[in-house]
Amino acid sequence: MSDLTNAATSAPRVTVIGTGYLGATHAICMAVLGFDVLGVDVAEDKVDRLNAGEVPFFEPGLPELLTKALDSGRLRFTTDYAEAGAFGDVHFLCVGTPQKPGSNAADLTYVESAVSALAPHLNRRSLIAGKSTVPVGTAARLAGLVRELAPSDEVELAWNPEFLREGFAVEDTLRPDRLVFGVASAWAEEQLRAAFGPVIENGTPVVVTDLPTAELVKVAANSFLATKISYINAMAEVCEATGADVQQLAQALSYDTRIGGRFLRPGLGFGGGCLPKDIRAFAHRAEELGVGQAVAFLHEVDAINRRRRERTVDLVRELAGGSLSGVRVAALGAAFKPDSDDVRDAPALDVARMLQEGGAIVRVYDPQAVENARRAYPDLEYATSTFDAARDADVVVLLTEWNEFREVDPNALADVVAHRRVVDGRHALHAEGYRAAGWEYRALGRP
Numbered sequence: 001m002s003d004l005t006n007a008a009t010s011a012p013r014v015t016v017i018g019t020g021y022l023g024a025t026h027a028i029c030m031a032v033l034g035f036d037v038l039g040v041d042v043a044e045d046k047v048d049r050l051n052a053g054e055v056p057f058f059e060p061g062l063p064e065l066l067t068k069a070l071d072s073g074r075l076r077f078t079t080d081y082a083e084a085g086a087f088g089d090v091h092f093l094c095v096g097t098p099q100k101p102g103s104n105a106a107d108l109t110y111v112e113s114a115v116s117a118l119a120p121h122l123n124r125r126s127l128i129a130g131k132s133t134v135p136v137g138t139a140a141r142l143a144g145l146v147r148e149l150a151p152s153d154e155v156e157l158a159w160n161p162e163f164l165r166e167g168f169a170v171e172d173t174l175r176p177d178r179l180v181f182g183v184a185s186a187w188a189e190e191q192l193r194a195a196f197g198p199v200i201e202n203g204t205p206v207v208v209t210d211l212p213t214a215e216l217v218k219v220a221a222n223s224f225l226a227t228k229i230s231y232i233n234a235m236a237e238v239c240e241a242t243g244a245d246v247q248q249l250a251q252a253l254s255y256d257t258r259i260g261g262r263f264l265r266p267g268l269g270f271g272g273g274c275l276p277k278d279i280r281a282f283a284h285r286a287e288e289l290g291v292g293q294a295v296a297f298l299h300e301v302d303a304i305n306r307r308r309r310e311r312t313v314d315l316v317r318e319l320a321g322g323s324l325s326g327v328r329v330a331a332l333g334a335a336f337k338p339d340s341d342d343v344r345d346a347p348a349l350d351v352a353r354m355l356q357e358g359g360a361i362v363r364v365y366d367p368q369a370v371e372n373a374r375r376a377y378p379d380l381e382y383a384t385s386t387f388d389a390a391r392d393a394d395v396v397v398l399l400t401e402w403n404e405f406r407e408v409d410p411n412a413l414a415d416v417v418a419h420r421r422v423v424d425g426r427h428a429l430h431a432e433g434y435r436a437a438g439w440e441y442r443a444l445g446r447p
């Protein structure tokens with residue numbers, strides 16, 4: 001494997017517009033790979049923190065790389081679009097595309113305003129490469145906007161969807177499974193090949209395609225992953241009605257190499273800033289295009305996923321004896337997945353909220369996400385450790401499968417709770433260990 005550093009001296013200068021989870025990671029990694037990089041964001045505090053060497057969110061390995069990149073002199077951050085236009089040969093667009101309030105559609109206002117702010121400063125040949133996840137057809141529309149607003153008529157637009165996973169963002173950026181280049185010309189392909197030179201030299205496969213295919217690859221990938229998760233959770237529902245064990249079912253399925261075990265873990269289901277809003281926006285866009293029926297199953301995928309949250313609340317209620325009123329619940333986990341502090345559409349917090357609405361007294365603990373959780377759900381109580389959350393609890397419910405929670409000694413935990421009752425919302429705890437320590441152990445889809 002070749003050394004992943006040292007972009008060629010003719011390497012393009014790169015801007016990264018939008019420095020959130022995706023953009024900050026991309027900007028930092030590009031600088032570490034040897035490119036000169038300017039990160040751009042409208043959030044001044046974020047820009048200040050990044051310039052000061054502080055990653056504004058939790059991502060393993062990223063703070064060290066930010067320090068390295070800043071020390072190299074190849075990375076800085078600004079709020080100034082004129083500076084970005086003058087600096088960059090390739091402009092990566094990484095702003096958010098959340099769900100539109102009151103609709104399943106993607107909110108494209110951030111993408112549109114970023115392009116509208118950048119394009120008037122593009123006086124020379126350059127490439128805008130979209131990385132944000134967008135509905136198919138967006139790139140073509142944005143290309144029209146660029147033609148209207150850019151002083152140079154040599155500015156092109158490409159789409160380069162991003163597949164990084166929070167928690168593994170550095171590794172996924174430096175050594176992705178694949179790169180997808182949606183381009184309208186050989187020149188645009190050349191620019192992207194130059195911008196990813198060190199990654200391509202390392203053996204990463206590149207798929208070169210047109211704009212709509214590149215846009216679709218991303219939502220097709222996320223739809224597949226969401227479907228796989230909801231598939232095994234649908235099996236969990238059937239298991240619950242029959243007394244079968246979905247964990248053993250999943251294990252047996254996983255040995256079939258045509259199926260494989262990844263994304264086949266039953267439990268509380270998916271959340272976060274990508275999967276839920278991406279499948280909804282995809283279904284919405286397909287309906288607009290008159291092919292809604294082709295992906296109508298995504299509505300069911302979403303519905304199965306939501307039912308897991310309700311069913312987790314039911315399990316806590318059942319364990320508590322039929323009512324949540326006044327029941328003290330220790331909620332372990334707030335982030336939408338381990339190794340992240342991201343609480344966007346987090347199943348854990350949704351369950352905590354529903355438990356509280358049902359009358360329970362809920363104390364939430366998460367190794368990294370308490371601050372974000374408190375901002376999103378100020379009415380929940382927060383604890384400073386697993387044992388602090390569990391003190392005098394009537395039921396402990398595991399909602400995010402951090403290693404810290406897997407490693408808890410059930411005997412030690414038993415000493416602080418009021419009742420030894422645990423709901424394992426992620427199939428992450430050692431059931432036999434808990435039962436041996438005198439706990440009533442329940443998990444979705446298991447007898």
Ligand code: NAD
Nearest residue numbers: 018019020021022041042043095096097110114132133162
């Ligand atoms: P985020 O909310 O963390 O970051 C978005 C950033 O864009 C924020 O810092 C915001 O201040 C900034 N911004 C908004 N408007 C701007 C503008 N006009 N100019 C400059 N900056 C602006 O979101 P994210 O999780 O990084 O996601 C960004 C995009 O990447 C989304 O389309 C998402 O679906 C996609 N994506 C995310 C991930 C992930 O794991 N987070 C993975 C793959 C793809």
